[in-house]
Amino acid sequence: MAAIDDLLAHQRTSAALGQVMGRLGWDQETMMPPGAAEQRGEEMAALETVLHARRTDPKVGDWLAQAEPRDEVEAAHLREIRRGYERSVKVPADLAAELARLTSVSQGIWAKARAADDVAAFLPTLKQVVALRREEAAAIADGGDPYDALLQDYEPGTNAAEIAALFDRMRPRLVALRDRLAGAQMPSSLEGRFAKEAQLALSAEVAGVFGYDFDIGRIDLAVHPFSSGSGADVRITTRVDEAEPLGCLYSTIHEVGHACYEQNIAADLRLTALGQGVSMGVHESQSRIYENQLARSVPFTRYLYGRMEAHFGALSASADDFARVINRVETGFIRTEADEVHYNLHVMLRFDLERQLFGGSLEVADLEEAWNARFASDFGMEVDKPSNGVLQDVHWSVGLFGYFPTYSLGNVYAGCLHEALRRDVPDLDAQLEAGDPSAALAWLRENLQRHGALRTPRETIMHATGGAISEAPLLDYLDAKYGALFGV
Template identity: 65%
Template sequence: MSAFDDLMAFQRETGALAQVAGRLGWDQETTMPHGAAEQRSEETAALESVLHARRTDPRVGEWLAAIDAGALDEVGQAQLRHITRSFTRAGRVPGKLAADLARLTSRAHRIWAEARADDNFAAFAPVLRDVVALKREEGAALAAGGDVYDALLDDYEPGATAQQLSDMFGALRPRLVALRQAILERPAPKPLSGTYDDAAQMALAQKLAETFGYDMSRGRLDKAVHPFSSGSGDDVRITTRTNPLDPFNCIYSTIHETGHAAYEQAIAPAYRFTPLGEGVSMGVHESQSRIYENQLGRSRAFTGWLHGQMRAQFGDLGLDPEAFYASVNSVQNNYIRTESDEVQYNLHVLLRFDLERALISGDLAVDDLEAAWNERFAADFGFAVDKASDGVLQDVHWSAGLFGYFPTYSLGNVYAGCLNKALRQAVPDLDAQMAAGDLGAATGWLRENVQRHGGLYTPREVIERACGFAPSEAPLLEYLEAKFGDLYAL
């Protein structure tokens, strides 16, 4: 076998082990007994040690040195690009630090969940201090003298920098704030009321996932505190949550996670267990979940069909299709990022982006985080946080050590705006299809132009190739101003 063949065989085995590690995470969030948490943290750390040893195995460096990149085709060169980057980054992080982080974040997740349930940030703060300290150590090792936060961001959006994102977000903020203020001066739409059975919500959620192209023969839908998608290839699992007073929470969490899962299921099978066999970045991943959830799932055409599905499942809703559409897209004060409307969502993300950068730089101490969050929230949204679970404790990310992850949510929205513009040009009768509950053309276009490529191209290349133009915030802003201008007669 050639050096490239040896490298790829080794890589596929590493990729398979990484999938097992991911399955442990899914189990921890869904069905693991509460009392198993400490044991699971040791299991997670042990597996992470094995993975780290493989990612830094000297043979990888030897194979890389022996390969003539010029003799490889486009796919082989892309594989080499990813493996070289991963090997270089993994080699900068000591094995003990990688295992310590895995062990700590597994324990921190349990402590966060308990603190969130008790609305007690002080109970979470000590372990969060430890997580921040280890992430700073990891970031410094990865940065090799460069910017620590950028080094962490690179795990989720290769090639992006905090300054680039700050510039993009700075262009978004003024028009979003202006749009939000204009909307909140208008009468609010009539809300959906009543109670909605949990089991019926889950039945509808499964139907919606399948409507958006999720292959249940290679996946499953479960409940979790924080909805997520896990896995790739032929085992991609999603979770959602239910609230008897708010079925939209379950519906749109499910559609959102289906976007992530559909991406993973659609990647070319030949890339399985290799670096190309997963989404190229979290920004591109988020673009899929956001366009599924918002530009498609919250459109007037699709909500007209959804209105009929909900009436069939729950009976009379007290809203006609147009009022239902307005209710789905209602803009109102809300504490929770994952439940936020399209207009205000990015303001939630920017708050977290700025705070976590300050935590990593040392400009903000963990003990001051809750006060800083509450102050920023009041400034951005005009009302006060009522409790920690509606504020600093609402998201799982920091307990998991996912610093650098939050900004990819807004970047995903920007990418989704670009993709929606291109999709509308490619499928001019899209609304007529969605009104009949047919998402095939939309999801097929995304599968062909984005999802099947996996990691073959860089994140920006994926979007530019799909759209025919360089990504920018302009299409998203134009879409939001047109949609909500119409809804609220601005």
């Protein structure tokens, strides 16, 4: 066999083991008994040890040196395998295993601390996580910026300076739109009790409308909704609040966007280096365009109103006002519940704190105080409890530093995709009002999803849209949408 064939066979087994490890993570957040946390940490460490050995096997370096791609697909395989190999060989095996063990245990500690609003119960563990990630970042950076090194795990090809410049361009228009909307009359939230079973039934129905394949997927409950897996086993989770049904519904649609990206990657790429989303920013572009530009659009909310009445009976909002209810703008504490106007401001806060943590100007012991001060400055509200502040997100407990900015990159990418989608599907609104997003889903599948990681993140978006990447389409969309809805 040629060196490239040996390399791809080795990579396929590693990818399969990675999926097994991911399934353990899914189980931990959905079904694992709480007393199993310590053992699960050991199991995760054991699997990471095996995977790290495979990723850093000297044979991989030899194969990469000898391999000659026979087409553009094999060239892309080599690009992605080489990137992973060069990163992995810089990280000591014992550090990789300890990170896997600690972040598995840490997630459970965070969940308990969040439920009890007890920051002190979590900070010692978070301090250990940050210390290990700092050590890992320093090893990967090899003298460069540690935070930039972490960003490559989630959005290859970008750096903190580029993201900071993007945020500096976005912030003035977002704040100006927020300020204009502050004087608008907002509708009330939906009133009543919305049974858990009915919410889950509607969520499953709408997941199907948006193309989620239940033959290779399932929906479960979790503290923090997420999508897990790729190829022929892609699972999502949601959460239920019987006083507020829109959270469950739109969390589900958001995760369906992630899941459909993975489900729709070409079958011949499964369990390869290309058989997954190319970056978290591109991944987030799918979840955000499903959730916002499609499912929160005025036409789709007209369809959704009827489906909600079918599941819950008469609603407290009228059909004419329902789109305004769905898109109501309100300053709040929780990122995952934020409207489109406020959402990116939440991300910017986290991005700046992460840079400070890894730049040496902020320590874990001071993180809550820094969070609360920054939130008060950006949002004009005092954080009332830790679960509405520094404890609200799962990401830091599992070591995902560098992940948060990809949410806003995803919004920017989604803006570009939406602009191109409307160009190519001119009757999109009529289709959405009929509850039929199939043309939009087919466009996304053909132009982006099926290709997996064939192209780099930026190339993926530019290939799909046929144009350059810019924040302007997103900001123009927000101005137009909210201006029309609320007369500002």
